[in-house]
Amino acid sequence: MRVPALRGLLPDVSEYAEMRLHWRADLAAGATVGIVALPLALAFGISSGAGAAAGLVTAVVAGLVAAVFGGSNVQVSGPTGAMAVVLVPIVGDHGVAALALVGILAGLMLMVTGVLGLGQLIGLVPWPVIAGFTAGIGVIIFLQQVPLVLGAADDVGTRPLVAAFHSVQHADWSAVGWPLVAVGIVIALMLVVPLWNAQFPVSLAAIVLVTLMVEALDLPLARIGEIPSSLPMPSLPVFDTALVQTVFTAAVAVAALSAIESLLSARVAVDLSGDARYNPDRELVGQGMACVASGVFGGIPATGAIARTAVNVRAGARTRLSVITHSLVLLGVIYLASGPVSRIPMAALAAVLMLTAARMIPYAEIRTILRATRSDAFVLLLTMVVTVLVDLIEAVQFGIVVAALFTLRAVARTSGVFREEISSDPDPADDRIAVYRLTGSMFFGASERVRSEVRAEGDVEVVILAFSQLRTLDATGANTLAEIVRALEKQGVTVLIKGVPNRLMALMRSVGVISSLRDRRHLFHTFPPALEHARSHVRRSAAAREQALAAPGSES
Template sequence: MRLSFGRIGARLTALLPGRTDLAEIRRDPRRDLLAGLTVAIVALPLALGFGVSSGLGAEAGLATAVIAGALAAVFGGSNLQVSGPTGAMTVVLLPIVAEHGPSGVLTVGLMAGVMLVALALLRAGKYMQYMPAPVVEGFTLGIACVIGLQQIPNALGVPKPEGDRVLVVTWRALEAFTKNPNWTAVAFAVAVAAVMLVGARWRPMVPFSILAVIAATVIAQVAGLDAAKPIGALPSGLPAPSLAFLDVGALGSLLAPAGAVAALAALESLLSASVADGMTVGHKHDADRELFGQGLANIAAPLFGGVPATGAIARTAVNVRTGAGSRLAALTHAAILAVIVFAAAPLVSRIPLAALAGVLLATAVRMVEVGSLKAMAKATRSDALILVLTALATLALDLVYAVILGLMVAGTLALRAVAKQARLDQVPLDQGDHSAEEHALLAEHIVAYRIDGPLFFAAAHRFLLELAEVADVRVVILRMSRVTTIDATGALVLKDAVEKLNRRGIAVLTSGIRPSQRQVLDSVGALELLRLEGREYATTPEAIQGARSYLECAGFMPPHLAQMSRPISEETEETVG
């Protein structure tokens, strides 16, 4: 037990910030401060919008951006990552709000934070690299569609209809709009989205989102447009930390949603950190430290009324483009948002909801990388299928089921591709190695097969069917030096094939079994079967001699024929199997 606690302590120490982080902060603080200011300007409307979309209100989005943003910046594994509320997370949170209420969301965030810390301690960060690219692209496309559809009620200026399915809510919002249209809200949403999309192409470094929101707010206030419904009153500051929301009795029912939130936070945060790495030279994030930092951020954010947070790709990209070089930039972003919470809450409360909807509509459009989608669709049919299925599942089901479905389809197709590469080839006897009489007798009584690739469950039964078709011979030699791996199914199928051939009077000899594969074969009794018959050999020449002896003893081959040499036509394999 002491050793376990000692290991945990050592692991925690390794995950904490070190002197290197402090040295990087001191390197160019002016540049980091300017980058943090720019990111804060971009992040403000997003934090407000995602807070509203999550169902907990704009104040929850701001609290998340401040608390989670600061803690993830200090303890995370990337110098360039910016964290806060994201559109993907709001998609997961909506059904939780509908079923468990705001307190359920806060509890889920706390539980997810604990799970992320546990994943960091277990060094699970490295496993996120195995997420297939088509699943990520389909997941992102589906999220973009969901985020865009979530904004329809506010963009149309109608009350949000009841329902936990985004397609149903969107349809009901459209019905409400046809009965009582609000063109003012539509104009605000379309104008803000258009300014952001056009401005991003014209001047990428200019924060058009905040400029468009400010302009919309001023117009709504000066013109007295009651149809442009504002955010509403916001608290002038962060609430005191509290665990009053925690219902211990509900922890069991919230375990699955918490796992979904933790998985999404891990996936999106590490994906965002990888994007930051790709935009710079020489920067590499620490995946386990990133999980640890996100875990602490998600443990703390609910105490202040915040929603679960992740690394935000868009804000991180802005951070990198504006010259950030250390964690100070992300910390500055959180500090500026905190000042806004304390000093400018009355002004922020007047922002029209339709303007925020426009910000998120533009964000959804910019999430879709058309070039990446085209490349993925053209790569292979399997990749295109995985992408489309994941996107549709994200839109029709939920994010967790979408990722699970995408991974299952990707895994199945990958196994199918690997199984196709595995081959059972009959190796012909080389007539040049024997006299005509020897070759005729050998060809009559012996057939040799070489197994290439993995002998596992996805390919094993095909091997069994091919071996079952062997007829009119006395000896089968299985050359196994090119078998890359064997699982229990493959070993059982091999044993079954040997037994069936033996019952038909056909002797089976093997050669070249690798030491790493012997344990699997031994565990199902396949090696024991071969050993009892004396038919397991280290090399192919030995197996050939064994086959010759068997044929001579059985009376199928005259003993006076010359000893065979180089019986199988392979230059590189004669000595190994």
């Protein structure tokens, strides 16, 4: 790979050129998003099964590394709900200790993907898949909070829908009154306060208020528990070959999710800020480095966080200083406020995530897609259902495959062949000439239909295949055309080909379409010479038949 291309994946001093103009706004935006990120980092750490401390460490370490090395100036990275959903079964199958190895492996995969220039592939994910995926994540995050509130949790790794159902089924309803009150207070404040002041960090304020109330009344609510008062020392996990093989598939899933969510979040940042300076390949490299660093410090894999990125942009962020400030604010919490944070009730964090999950679901987009086409609606619903009931990565895979199949069917329907009337001055020979025009794309999805349509019926002696409106052609389509030509020639029908686009000629020659013609002169650029040749062929055939009938010994 060329050095200039690699250089574009590395930080540059010019990225901070505007900092002297916007440093006040960046510091304020960073402080704001840091306050907003605190409860989310704690909650997503708990939801992943790794614990609140791991979520906080991830927000600090991964957020800082991605801020410096990522491809967006304003994207905020850290633990997210989607990643927490993926990590739960990994913790259930392999234990919390495996997360460091999974994160490092996933980070290395992301870095390789970015160096190979695969960041643009995010554009291949259809809109209905993204909407269904996002909605499914929202549902899962909401379901994950039910056991935290009701206090009747299944084993780690149980499907969220099953775990939520069991929690409701086996809850001690005489003991859940106060947790439900805490949830109600937090949600009510988060809904009402923004009506007066949208910039106020209401989620943090609501958690502080509920924590003070629980402490004052000495209520029996489960708490977060001990939070480290400093960053843990970095250490590498044991790279045991057997363990690497065991968790490799999980690492692939984590890398895929981190890539998808980070690139989508970065695109949202571009749309919100109007700043088109965004490098998707560098974003993958930066997120990969963030995952590696987070794993080394005992955190969990991170991704770009759409909600926190949106808060950062709307708070006035312009440069990477805002994202760096966000991490430093959270670092201050670790060193200065770990004691108070450890007393936060789990129900309060669950309430924040419940409302966050409900707001994640793109209701307007879902309504639009459901009203669009039946195939788009099916892809959206399929992706959402598979996300909730099976697996996030499989949901994206299923969604993309099904969307591709629907697209291929649509392209195949708009591509095809029809018999065309000869519009020039009538000629008696025209009754024995059939003109077929191929349009659109001749590919594997349309080849069989074209094969069934092109035929020589009755007295047809010449078939003209018109290709001037053929847009694309693949090997299957070209092979089908060659088979059609050979079949017609075998029947004694002369085939003429007209108007092959220059970009398709090499493929048609290599697959054998042109060589299947009876004579190389049966290839024409325009229609009039092809028609004149067909008419002269019919006349010669008619004359030959008359001579045969007039010859001595022929039947009278």
